[in-house]
Amino acid sequence: MAKFLTNREENYAKWYNDLVIKADLAENSAVRGCMVIKPYGYAIWENIQAALNKMFKATGHVNAYFPLFIPKSFFSREAAHVEGFAKECAVVTHYRLKNDENGKGIIVDPSARLEEELIIRPTSETIIWNSYKNWIQSYRDLPILINQWANVVRWEMRTRLFLRTAEFLWQEGHTAHATREEAIEETERMINVYAEFAENFMALPVLKGYKSDNEKFAGAIDTYAIEALMQDGKALQSGTSHFLGQNFAKAFDVQFTDKSGRLDYVWATSWGLSTRTIGALIMAHSDNRGLVLPPRLAPLQVVIIPIYNNSAQLPAISEKATEIKIRLEKAGISVKYDDRDNNKPGWKFADYELKGVPIRLAIGPRDLENNSVEIARRDTLEKKTIPADSVYSVIPEMLEEIQKNIYNKALQFRNDNTFIVDDWNEFQNILDNQGGFIMAHWDGTAETEEKIKQETKATIRCIPFDAPEERGRCIYSGKPSERRVLFARAY
């Protein structure tokens, strides 16, 4: 067992924290609430970026970059939007430092106060729509389909590595359309892209649905989200797509001439997915030995470890290992050959399990004699010895199998922990004792939603797109309801 890790069943929160630190994904920094994403963690993000970029481009989007700073006046043009973010904004007030005249080091130069304060973007709708205003005159300028990769800042009270930090990385798509229908179609397209990404790359089954009015994005008409279930029974929102209507077009006066020569406001969407999904990746699949990474996002897919009784045996092993490494890499598989001599094989086995490397090969003197290798998979911990020449067919297949297996495991877990509930006591019991997704009737009012939240800490995660119409009575108020919605405690 990984004796350096907190046991997942004993203390899930501590297990998660230990894991992030010990797998070398990230650490806390000198700045309150801000993390350092270390190379191994950042490599996962780079893989996420690569996969999403492909999907975004395949759906007609291009990347661009807008400023980090937003003039305060921009930010307050859309009333609901400013309301939603006002409490967590970092504000730049000065632009110069100077040496303190009393020799007490460096101070903010009071004479260098900005005429208008700058908000560090918590999201970029306003600064982007200010530009779109200049870019759009006619229907011929539409649609605009832009994505940006950026950092944003939301001044959080309580932070947790990846799951909630004051600064985080994300992508935000901002699109402009001539018609309402087209914008809604785009909003749906992108939530589908996120769902596909989650399922195919993160091996994470998700539920797609609408957010309730309480939970939707400040400034949106409608927010769609994908919700995933973590192993502790809590939900994690891992991507959102917003239909913004004409709210931002009106706030920034972005009008265009349509085909018939009439002026109209532009229709908008925005959609985002953040480094938080790395937290989801960790919490959904990992175990008491450490990370379990889906092969499609793992920075390292295969590690090769030499085993030898004396250093004279090493060159022959290294030759074999290097040959395998080069050939696998040609097939597009990322491979590391770890021939460091300061750790014993057993130490390395445990270390790469902690880091979630999907496949491990071990090559020793016995293998050289028999022309074999030992292959071990991280998800099931199964080990077997196979002919050395078979690795080129076995490994690609096994990576696919691991990808599928951890998806299926997560799906099985979600199915086992999704409950259809019609009784208020049962609703509370499930939340208190095991957690999970609860499908229950809701009367559709914000008041009921708020009361349920106050009494149970559970929120409506989404109103699933595919929820069938089903008459029932609200779990809390007993009033009539048309369909079940998804409740859970959430991150």
Next chain:
RNA sequence: CGGGGUGUAGCGCAGCCCGGUUAGCGCAUCUGGUUUGGGACCAGAGGGUCGCAGGUUCGAAUCCUGCCACCCCGACCA
């Protein structure tokens, strides 16, 4: 931002109540040797603004005050 806890070598901790040699242990690191199929062993060595700033005292890791950071529990959120 409220309640609780923690801060001593890269990491994990002891010492603090009850102030007094040269601040100690395990892991890690370095050197040498033996090892290597599931977290090796022996010998030696290096490494400390005791979170920061004040104060009390002949003397502070230890007592007092303020601040900072982190963790847990609440309120707020991706």
